[in-house]
Amino acid sequence: MKILVTGATGHLGSTVIETLLKKISSNQIYILTRKEEKRKEFQSRGFNAFLGSYDDIIALENAMEGVDTVLLISSGDEGDRMQEHKNVIDTARKKGVEHIAYTSRCLNDRNTLANKLMVEHFDTEDYIFESGLQYTIFRNILYMDAIPQFIGGKISLEKGIFLPAGDGKVSFALRSEMGEGMANVLLKEKNDNKIYNFTGDKTYSFYDIATALSQISGKDVKYTNIETAMFETMMKQRNLPESVIQKIVDFVTDIKHNQEANIFDELEIQLGRKPTGLKDGLKILFGF
Template identity: 30%
Template sequence: MIVVTGATGALNGATVEQLLNRIPAEQIGVSVRDVASAQHFADRGVRVRQGSYEDPAALRHSFEGAEQVLLVSSSDPHADAVSLHRNGIEAAVEAGARRILYTSHQGAGAESPFRPARDHAATEELLAGSGVAWTSLRNGFYAHSLGWLLGPWQQTGTITAPADGPVSWTDRADAATAAAVILAGDRTFEGPVTLTASHAVTFADIAAMASGISGHEVKRIVVDDEEWIAGKVAAGTPEAMARMTLTTFRAAREGRFAGVDPLLAELLQREPRTVADRIAAGI
């Protein structure tokens, strides 16, 4: 059995949908906070059990009989993500899982200015020490994030943001499909694997794409970090949130999201969706 956590969320929910296209429903289980929210999976024959990273006993029960467990990374910016992930890893080991998979992030590293990258790196260390086979899915930065990082460029005709760097913006649905292919397939992936779009682009590149697609000039305007923070706070964004977002730009400037890898295209058996695709669809 394959058990997937966070199956009512966008990423792993899509992974479960893709698994249902590949293997019988009775071979799939989900671990969710609210079983009622996963009724649509139960109706199709998926085993649904309550479980959360805050409740190790419930997790162990939800992982019962699993050969593989897919752990989704915590999305709570206020939580101790590494401790929560440790609970998930330990519960999977205690339940007898033979492989643990984890949704990590491209650029995972202890020295990154981007806090989630540090959490992912620490979680990968826990996986390496778990005594169980593991696979870390280092997904590229999800392209839907551009919807709020680029600002209201459709109205203003400008992309106004701090200095950035190339990023291999990756479609979340493509990453979900790749996870399902890996889970359901016969090919073994050990340790970290990188799943990204085929090209990395800057905000200046995106402005040029937007200009071509919209038929109207979109300018890229670079602003000082602190000026950008002040503007966000004035517009109502909490300063802590604005500063957290700024670390995305800082990490990009260091090239931490610039790498590309052909594996995602190989798993999809097609080219991954591009930033231009997202712009054409309205982001």
């Protein structure tokens, strides 16, 4: 097995690599990174490391030379994400890569999403299906790791949680456990043309999050469901750019509409244990 991990220096990619190393050697793992110092670091550890981005076709071609599987970790939304994804998929076809895996999103209905950026994940899936490549799609639920960002970090322990999320629920899972599950799938000999939905085994609302934080912190943390307009005003007072505010609002709106509330057992199966629950996850994330 020779596998290329893109986005290797991010939290998800790092966990995938750590898990892969338990079963295969570093010289079977190929790395694509934007940072030269990271490339040198990986190279010194025995990885096949390449400097480049999803926009750099030559770098993609070099990184895929002799590779069996490409793990495409989805790009950020700063640039033309769809074109970047197409570059990776097209290069994989050109270089004769047998199998491509993609980190998509586990969402209820692509046709009713408020967050249109999420639709690009499904568009990427469609492009992979049409490419003729053997594929594995990882539809990942919203990271539990994102909760501190949504609620304002430890400030929420003092001031409470204010979001227009209603009583919408999410089957949160830790990013590290999703990365571990993905690597376990990729290490299998036959995993082609499959879709895995990685979620936690329970759903939680922000009322549940407030209750859990109260229990682990000893403080009385409350969640207040506020109107979207009030939330936007609060964000503006924090001098956040309009584009960032809209992105947060769209995420929260989809949570309110239970786009992230599906539960599947596939992450538990791949981990060989139950995913970490909310209370234990928050202890890790908040350092309790």
